[in-house]
Amino acid sequence: MSRIDIPAVQSATGATADVYTRVKKLAGGRVPNTYAALGYLVPPSFQAFLDAHAALALGSLSQQDLQTIKLLVSVKAGCDVCVAAHSFLAKMAGLPVDVLRAIRAGNATGDAKRDALIRLVSILQDTSGSISQDEFAAIRAAGYTDTQLAEISLAIGLITFTNTFNRINDTDVDFPNVD
Known part of the structure; x- marks a missing residue:
């Protein structure tokens, strides 16, 4: 059970209600659960977080790349909520179950570009x-641009925020079990 009690989403008012309305559209x-807690506790900061996610979604990384990053960082952080969420979202983005298993295990997926991304993210998280x-040179040779390297950094920063909060809160997992 989550450590931080928050009121029911339906009872939210003011800035929190505004954040929840935005989240519901997305x-x-x-x-x-993670978004409910953060929207209640830090509504202005959470709005900025959502804005950063929206900007990242308009960037040049594919949804599969973004979900690969978020899933791998979540696995390395030990955040069961984000592992479940990003396994689900990665599947929705078109990544097959066997690829998701490989990402979670830190193994090769058979896609050279994705494997280069996994290697870079792993190095950044482990060192x-x-x-x-x-x-x-390896990540550039795999086809990632300077702009994409900045976007990879932003994706890591954003998922690190929710991973950290969920680990503090012991947030209840509200996504399907991981395959």
Whole structure:
């Protein structure tokens, strides 16, 4: 059970109600537990978070790339809510179950570009300091542009925020079980 109690979504008023209305438009009429808590606790900051996600969605990374990043970072952080959510969303973005299993395990998927992305994200999550010149060359050789490298960084930053909050809150998982 989540550690932080929040009022029922239906009782929200003011800035929180505004955030929930926005989330419902994005999430098919529902407010996932993580978003309900953050929308209640920090509505202006959460609006900025949603704005950053909207900007990222307009960027040059595909939804499959974004979900690959978010899923892998969530696995490495140990965030069961985000692993479930991004497994579900990755499947909706067209990634097959066997590819999702490989991403969660940190294994090769058979797609050279996706595997280069997995390698870069893994290195960034597992190490500190700058990546090596060889790693930089490898991700560029896989076809990722400088703009996409900035977008990868933003995607990692955004998912790290929700991973961290869910780990603090022990947020209840409200997405389907992972295959």
